Amino acid sequence: MSSSPQIITPPMDETSARGLKAGDEVLIQGVIYAARDAAHKRMIAALDEGRPLPVDIRGAIIYYVGPTPGAPGQVVGSAGPTTSVRMDAYAPRLIELGLRGMIGKGERSPEVVAAMKQSGAVYFAATGGAGALLAKCIVRAEVAAYEDLGPEALRLMEVKDFPAIVATDANGQSLYQRHQRFRNDFFPDC
């Protein structure tokens, strides 16, 4: 783990994505996109029908989040990561098209990790349930597409000092796998 967090500013190129290692702490600055289950389903449907995506995902980071609405004076209310595994069915296709980063919680499927290795993409973990703390890092949020999906709409978010950790890197190294090995060493019967 590095001593001080690295600054990540999307759009990311392949070289900078491949330069990140599992365990690196990062602070993300700039524009990212927020999307979860329903928005992903629509993006993939658009691609299947030969239509363009509503936003340019090349070099982009997608944050798996459905925020609470902001009270008056708040950009958003609470906005922590949702479980990433539900986006595993959709992520490889987006990674192939140039998506460089995803922010979520929990482990990814082998298919997603394979796509990350192939194209050069990174999976960041943010702290699940720290929604109030993470929302303070979001300085702008606006619906970019699929407004009818409500909390699941595709949003553009501008973030400042958004804290995350590289959970799985573009070499396929993962904190979860490392941790799995740790567990197997201690509990070989399980």
Place this chain on the structure above:
Amino acid sequence: MREISTEVIREALLDCVRRACFILMPDVRQKLEESLRTETGETGKSILRQLIKNAEIAAAESRPLCQDTGVAVVFLEIGQEIHLTGGSLEETVQAAVREAYKKFYLRKSLVDHPLNRKNTGDNTPAMIHTRIVPGDRMKIGFVAKGGGCENMSRIGMLTPSVGCRGVVDFVVQTVRDAGGNPCPPVVVGVGLGGNFEKAALLAKEALLRPLGRPAELPADRELERTLLKEVNDTGVGPMGLGGRTTALAVHVKSFPCHIAALPVAVNLDCHSHRHVETVL
């Protein structure tokens, strides 16, 4: 006969939703602080510190603890000497949930049909569990239950021969397989016995008990101790990134069962553990 107006129930529920979603309950806060002292991993400690900081921000700035403000689960224990006035109890609960999730800017997280998946727009329907009990008091329990931890919950119809070891293995494997998805450190609700649906309900009811209060039955208390140790020995840790703190508590609630059966349900709850009770 005591009369309670549904208007009183509506107001009580509004307050339950607000407290659950914005204030980390003192029992949970205390367990997080204890865990910070016993956690050995640096990543784990860092996450626990973030969670305590998160609770401070939520309270100070009126932000929900978590963006997943959950399915509203409402437990009603109604004394049989109470006469409810002012309209339908069920409608009152649904209306209160609708009002609370709008008024407090909470997320609307329910869809109309599991396959159609159109957002209902107001976080209803709530899941309501009603029991008629002796007396003239009414107890309202409210749980804001997030999707991440609910998704990792499980039920097993075990065979009685597997005994205590089989139950422990099932619970521990459930937590292990869940990894970081349910937002550990979790609270583990275990429903043991009953039948298929009773076990699931027992597991959820077990989550309502304040952290630190032991189970009523000695056998359940012993099982809780064993489970807490073994769950924390998995090394899953805060957010599944490794560490000693996988669960803040394990709560077991048991019930008699069929001679052929050993049902066990595991209902995981995240570290926000939004549970509130109030008595009218």
